[in-house]
Amino acid sequence: MEIIIGRKGQQQITITDLSVSREHCKLTSNPDGTYTLENLSANGTFVNGKSIIRTIVDKNTIIQLGSSYSVAIKDLIPLQQVASPSQQVTENYEEKFRRLKAIYDKYSADKIAIQKEAGVNNFYRMLPMTLLSLVGLGATAIPALGNVAPVIGVIGILLLIYSLVKSYQGSRDNPEKMEALNRQFMIDYVCPKCGNFLGFVPYEVLANKSTCSFCKCKWI
Ligand SMILES: [Zn+2]
Incomplete structure (x- = not known):
């Protein structure tokens, strides 16, 4: 019904x-x-x-x-x-439980895709900064610059560190997409009997456990 x-x-x-x-x-x-x-x-x-x-x-x-x-x-x-x-009838949850594997696999693949995308975007965003810092470093090798050369060199190194840190941070999060993906996953990745979210736990780990820790029903 x-x-x-x-x-x-x-x-x-x-x-x-x-x-x-x-x-x-x-x-x-x-x-x-x-x-x-x-x-x-x-x-x-x-x-x-x-x-x-x-x-x-x-x-x-x-x-x-x-x-x-x-x-x-x-x-x-x-x-x-x-x-x-x-x-009341006792139901076999195995078939419904096995469907969680596809849900978890898709979640993992989507997550990797989002992280990769964020990394690529960030690489291009930080590219001008990286090039600028390399030019700065290169300038230290020009003898005509004399005493100014070490200063330019230090600025170059600082810019380089800054751009590397920034692009690393960016590759870790792409907040909105990640949040939407996690939200959907929390709706889909649930115990077929009690409907409780099973956590960000790989399917294989759940399959090994074979029982729901919320409602104690047997999955497999
Ligand atoms: Zn359950």
């Missing part, structure tokens, strides 16, 4: 609160009797006072939509659809 909750939603009660969007959030039932709740609104969906993107709830969880509207999950779902414990 999957229903959209909102002022124009498919829930069994009518919502008129104007801080609730027409399509505010999505509720998907899980085989174990829990529900996956996903926010769809700029006004936010809150569980225990915390704004959520996607989380696992049960039928008794009270959620807040927008600034002031609170409701229990069980009041949103048609009665016959409220899962009771006796209907």
